[in-house]
Amino acid sequence: MKADPSSVDKAPAAGRPRDPRIDAAILRAATDLLVEIGYSNLTMAAVAHRAGTTKTALYRRWSSKAELVHEAAFPAAPTALAGPAGDIAADIRAMIAAARDVFTSPPVRAGMPGLIADMADDPDLNARVTQRFTGVFAAVRDRLADAVTRGEVRSDVDPDRLVEIIGGATMLRMLLWPGLELDDAWVDQTSAIVTQGVVA
Missing domain, CATH: 1.10.10.60 (Homeodomain-like)
Structure with a gap:
């Protein structure tokens, strides 16, 4: 209106x-x-x-x-890591569920293809836009560092790669099967695979 x-x-x-x-x-x-x-x-x-x-x-x-x-x-960059540390499997599931919710929202579905194209053509624009996600990367980095200290996560796990895997898996799933819902079963299965890749 x-x-x-x-x-x-x-x-x-x-x-x-x-x-x-x-x-x-x-x-x-x-x-x-x-x-x-x-x-x-x-x-x-x-x-x-x-x-x-x-x-x-x-x-x-x-x-x-x-x-x-x-x-x-993307009015906010959700980290999905508001809860207390101590369970990396729960953290990963929360991040994947948050990515699912964000990427399946109508505005993101409508805007993502064009945004990706414009950002790929303009490195300066890419840098300005991705700067808004600095907090997400920092939160994941802190949570992984805490999990490494507890001996729950391998020390060679790169937090930036973890964010890329979660976001990339979500976007690719939407591109390959746009008509299928990203339900809780998908979140659970993807979370199990990613968790197995990072735990010590």
């Missing part, structure tokens, strides 16, 4: 702090349009119109469509 222009200010003058109402309206508009018309058809002008603001306001916040869509589709 189009935001009420009367409730969303136009882009603030230089030097003024960003208005969170505009941020929220833009992200909501981008998410809705992404699902409705897809990544390739989405334009910054269309998002600005839907949000009731201006293209200037968009570009003041996000330098490209890809960066805007990434933040709209």
